[in-house]
Amino acid sequence: MFTTSRKLFAEGLGTALLLAIVVGSGIMGESLAGGNTAIALLGNTLATGAGLVVLITIFGPISGAHFNPVVTLAFAARREIGLKPAIGYILTQVAGAVIGVGMAHAMFGQSIVQVSTKLRDGTSLVFSEGVATFGLIATIFGCIRFKPDFTPVAVGLYITAAYWFTASTSFANPAVTLARxxxxxxxxxxxxxxxxxxxAQCAGAGLAVIIFGWLFSDQTTSHPITSEADL
Incomplete structure (x- = not known):
């Protein structure tokens, strides 16, 4: 059994590495794409999806590998993680995400502290975030119900797909959104x-909890990206 401090550290470190992958691959992709946004996005997508598979595999047995406040809240809504540990997870995820962005900047010799000016506005993008997050929770809950060992791969594949089928490129994660x-x-x-x-992410996750809570109401859990009721 892992201690609370180790679980929290795993969530923070995993989220930091995730953001280092997301931001770092974006920088690399853009620098090598010669102005071709599609190529830059493809590089960003493949690195993120592959990174998620690895990170969930490594940290899943320790903390559940949520790396995402709405995933933690989804399990809290199902009473599979207590309120206090859920708050700890979320704070650690946000802190790790911010650190991960700084790591990416440092690796590419950029200013550590930056603020984005890239507006991502419009109903279509906001709706896309709801859809993307709904699908992420569906993927996690579906794997829990039917194929727990496939969870890391399924999440990585889903995010890879969602980068391309959503107008927002699927942030699907409040900690990631804030850090980016x-x-x-x-x-x-x-x-x-x-x-x-x-x-939109919270709304999509909430709807997924309701729908898949009903659809998979007889599920049991033992897997990466799972509850930490014993935290």
Missing amino acids: SLTETFAGIAPASVSLFVA
Whole structure:
């Protein structure tokens, strides 16, 4: 059994590495794409999806590998993680995400502290975030119900797909969204766009909890990206 401090550290470290992957691959993709946004996005997508598979595999047995406040809240709504540990997870995820952005900047010799000016506005993008997050929770809950060992791969594949089928490129994570407002790079989002993205993410996750809570009401859990009721 892992201690609370180790679980929290795993969540923070995993989220930091995730953001380093997201932002770092965005910087690299843009620098090598020669102005071709599609190529830059493809590089960003493949690195993020592959990174998620690895990170969930490594940290899943320790903390559940949520790396995402709405995933933690989804399990809290199902009473599979207590309120106090859920708050600890969320605070650690946000802190780790911010640190991860700074790591990416440092690796590419950029200013550590940045603020994005890249507006991501409009109903279509906000709706996309709701859909993307709904699908992420559906993926997690579906794997829990039918194929727990496939969870890391399924989440990585889903995010890879969602980068391309959503207009917003699937942030699907409030900690990621907030942290990406602190980078003036390919992956950035202006602070003014953050609140609506986060609201849509929470709405999408909440709807998924209701629908899949009913659909998979007889499920049992033992897997990466799972509850930490014993935290």
